[in-house]
Amino acid sequence: MQSTAFRRIAVQTSAGLLAIAIVTAGCYRIRLGLAAPLCLDLCAIVILSLRGSFLTSALVSVVAVGCLDYYFAEPLFTPLILDPLDSFALALFLVTSAVVTTLVSRLRSRAEQLTLRDRELQERMAEIKRGQDQLNLARVNRIMLMGEMTASIAHEVNQPLTGIMANAGTAARYLSRDVPDLEEVRRYLGLIVRDGRRAADVISRIRALAKKAPPRSLQLDLNETILDVAKLIEREVHVKQVALRTELASDLPSVPADRVQLQQVLLNLIVNALEAMNELDSGPRELAVASGRTEFNEVFVEVRDCGPGFDPGDLDRLFNSFYTTKSDGMGMGLSISRSIVEAHGGRLTAAPNVPRGAAFRFTLPVEIDERTASSR
Amino acid sequence: MSEEPPTVHVIDDDPSVRDAIVGMVNSVGLRVRAFESTQAFLHERLPDGPNCLVLDVRLPGLSGLDFQNELKKTDTPVPIIFITGFGDVPMTVRAMKAGAVEFLTKPFRDQDLLDAIAHALDQDRVARHERAELSTLRQRFDSLTERERQVMTFVLAGKLNREIAAQFGTSEITVKVQRSRVMRKLQAESVIDLAHIAAKLDSGASK
Numbered sequence: 194m195q196s197t198a199f200r201r202i203a204v205q206t207s208a209g210l211l212a213i214a215i216v217t218a219g220c221y222r223i224r225l226g227l228a229a230p231l232c233l234d235l236c237a238i239v240i241l242s243l244r245g246s247f248l249t250s251a252l253v254s255v256v257a258v259g260c261l262d263y264y265f266a267e268p269l270f271t272p273l274i275l276d277p278l279d280s281f282a283l284a285l286f287l288v289t290s291a292v293v294t295t296l297v298s299r300l301r302s303r304a305e306q307l308t309l310r311d312r313e314l315q316e317r318m319a320e321i322k323r324g325q326d327q328l329n330l331a332r333v334n335r336i337m338l339m340g341e342m343t344a345s346i347a348h349e350v351n352q353p354l355t356g357i358m359a360n361a362g363t364a365a366r367y368l369s370r371d372v373p374d375l376e377e378v379r380r381y382l383g384l385i386v387r388d389g390r391r392a393a394d395v396i397s398r399i400r401a402l403a404k405k406a407p408p409r410s411l412q413l414d415l416n417e418t419i420l421d422v423a424k425l426i427e428r429e430v431h432v433k434q435v436a437l438r439t440e441l442a443s444d445l446p447s448v449p450a451d452r453v454q455l456q457q458v459l460l461n462l463i464v465n466a467l468e469a470m471n472e473l474d475s476g477p478r479e480l481a482v483a484s485g486r487t488e489f490n491e492v493f494v495e496v497r498d499c500g501p502g503f504d505p506g507d508l509d510r511l512f513n514s515f516y517t518t519k520s521d522g523m524g525m526g527l528s529i530s531r532s533i534v535e536a537h538g539g540r541l542t543a544a545p546n547v548p549r550g551a552a553f554r555f556t557l558p559v560e561i562d563e564r565t566a567s568s569r
Numbered sequence: 570m571s572e573e574p575p576t577v578h579v580i581d582d583d584p585s586v587r588d589a590i591v592g593m594v595n596s597v598g599l600r601v602r603a604f605e606s607t608q609a610f611l612h613e614r615l616p617d618g619p620n621c622l623v624l625d626v627r628l629p630g631l632s633g634l635d636f637q638n639e640l641k642k643t644d645t646p647v648p649i650i651f652i653t654g655f656g657d658v659p660m661t662v663r664a665m666k667a668g669a670v671e672f673l674t675k676p677f678r679d680q681d682l683l684d685a686i687a688h689a690l691d692q693d694r695v696a697r698h699e700r701a702e703l704s705t706l707r708q709r710f711d712s713l714t715e716r717e718r719q720v721m722t723f724v725l726a727g728k729l730n731r732e733i734a735a736q737f738g739t740s741e742i743t744v745k746v747q748r749s750r751v752m753r754k755l756q757a758e759s760v761i762d763l764a765h766i767a768a769k770l771d772s773g774a775s776k
């Protein structure tokens with residue numbers, strides 16, 4: 194570092210001296226007066242000052258004045274004695290160098306400041322963009338969650354609603370007979386009440402799910418979350434004739450986590466598992482959701498299915514955004530799930546299940562690590 | 570042959586919907602039977618009368634549409650009214666193409682379902698009638714001898730008794746006797762009647 198600075202000064206000094214030598218020799222050869230070499234030397238020093246340090250310029254200035262005095266100023270060929278002319282020339286050269294080098298160095302530091310500011314700006318912009326991406330991701334998140342839940346909810350509410358409408362028609366029919374059959378009317382009103390209660394239950398379940406929880410900081414019982422989600426997909430599991438088994442650790446500590454987000458992760462993994470077993474023609478359709486503790490003060494949740502599993506070669510790709518092997522897939526489920534889990538300081542991984550199928554497992558730290566959590 | 574009264578069969582795994590449809594059908598005085606699954610339905614003997622099926626598209630096990638295909642393969646196809654929570658278009662189209670009478674989206678107006686049921690029962694009544702008629706015709710046709718069938722073919726082709734006798738190398742009298750036996754066995758009153766019967770047998774065989 195220092196040696197290159199030194200070399201640069203040496204090179205610039207030599208170049209300056211060479212320029213002075215050329216000017217002196219040239220002007221002397223064609224017998225010009227004092228003014229011409231004075232101007233040319235000045236030019237050389239200005240140019241030198243633009244690139245080099247004041248020290249270089251000062252050194253070259255002294256040499257230049259010496260040369261001018263020796264070769265051009267009367268009496269010729271007398272070594273430097275500081276007469277008024279010499280003093281003037283020397284002062285001129287030195288002031289010029291000083292002014293130019295200060296100007297240049299000021300400009301240079303200004304330029305450096307500008308590049309620094311520019312870089313900062315770019316970083317800030319990248320940060321904003323990253324934030325926006327995350328926001329978009331969060332939005333896609335919500336939409337997906339909403340989509341998957343609304344289908345389920347619409348069905349759940351539609352069933353009792355169908356019952357209510359049909360029963361009301363039936364009751365009206367018994368009522369409008371010539372001799373109203375009040376016994377039957379009462380019976381169908383009873384069914385209406387039953388179905389109405391069922392619809393109300395669905396609504397209150399949704400309300401409990403959607404209850405706005407501030408992200409993180411909340412102590413979450415993952416077992417409870419698993420059971421909530423299991424309840425939500427009960428019918429889907431029933432229709433697809435899947436046996437859902439939960440293996441929940443009884444001593445599971447609560448973890449600081451966002452309830453809605455973790456519901457979403459679970460929902461994604463379970464929906465994937467159900468979809469994987471869709472194509473199954475024979476064999477057991479078992480879906481296991483397990484929870485437990487790891488040896489690193491973490492809790493884990495594992496979703497295992499008996500589907501066709503995945504090619505180990507695709508392991509890296511599974512979690513990429515938009516990677517999907519389904520004709521109507523979006524390929525966002527796993528990528529969103531992984532970013533949610535990682536935002537909580539945990540990890541989401543996939544492995545083959547034994548004897549067949551896939552196993553997706555995520556871990557969450559029991560104590561939140563400020564570094565990993567805030568870096569997101 | 571005494572016929573059982575019309576029966577509506579309801580297959581839905583959801584108690585709210587199942588009970589409601591059963592009640593609705595009962596209230597208009599129709600006989601109704603309810604099932605939780607398609608398997609349970611298949612275990613029961615189908616009553617010997619007009620039938621129709623009210624079927625949820627999304628059922629555990631054999632889905633509604635697959636069930637429809639299975640049922641079509643049997644010799645007693647039952648008209649189906651589909652009900653679904655997911656009124657999705659491709660499914661509707663598939664079901665309609667496969668011969669569903671109606672496709673109702675939950676929640677449906679009760680009159681719509683009752684109309685569809687009435688329509689389906691009518692349709693099955695007609696189909697049953699045709700099936701019964703065809704089977705008696707077939708029985709009668711089966712009672713013909715080989716020679717009588719040949720005579721029938723020639724008669725339908727517009728041949729005279731004399732021409733038929735020449736063809737078989739028998740007397741005209743014999744052909745006349747055979748011919749009247751064909752008419753009697755098939756209960757045909759004229760050659761035109763015979764042609765009608767033959768057409769029915771033909772279209773029944775091609776089904």
Ligand SMILES: Nc1ncnc2c1ncn2[C@@H]1O[C@H](COP(=O)(O)OP(=O)(O)O)[C@@H](O)[C@H]1O
Nearest residue numbers: 465466469502517518522523524525526527551
């Ligand atoms: N349980 C599973 N078994 C086998 N393959 C799976 C499983 N879960 C996910 N995959 C694979 O990972 C892909 C990406 O999943 P995901 O991100 O949820 O998107 P999508 O479900 O929309 O396809 C799926 O298309 C599938 O190929």
Ligand SMILES: [Mg+2]
Nearest residue numbers: 461465526527
């Ligand atoms: Mg998915």
